[in-house]
Amino acid sequence: MRSKEPKYVQEYWQKYYKTHLEQLRRRHREYNKTRPSRKHRNYTELSRKYRKNHPDRAFAQMMVYNHKIPRLSYCQFGGCDSTKNLQRAHMDYSKPLEILTFCSRHHSLIDRVYRGVD
Ligand SMILES: [Zn+2]
Secondary structure, eight states: OGGGSOHHHHHHHHHHHHHTHHHHHHHHHHHHHTSOOGGGSOHHHHHHHHHHHOHHHHHHHHHHHHTTOOOOSSOOSTTOOOOSSEEEEESOTTSTTOEEEEEHHHHHHHIIIIIOOO
């Protein structure tokens, strides 16, 4: 979380970005050349791979989609009522219709703490 960093760190990065702007842009352009453009990426292949590697997740996500489960408008993490960057999370993929809504910060926290997922 960049905004949570101490002020001197923020200032360092701001300065860094300003002085290295051209260099960063160039590096970004070079990096983009090494991967297929959005248009040419094979999404069918990617989702097939995903379904193969994470059959439980893919199934749970499909169930959520098919059942049109209504979205909540706030984070369900105790003490947090953020309404921004909301994501839905399965705590247990074998119960595909049981989902919780978290803000992105608490979703990644939940993943790390409860599931050991990075
Ligand atoms: Zn939250």
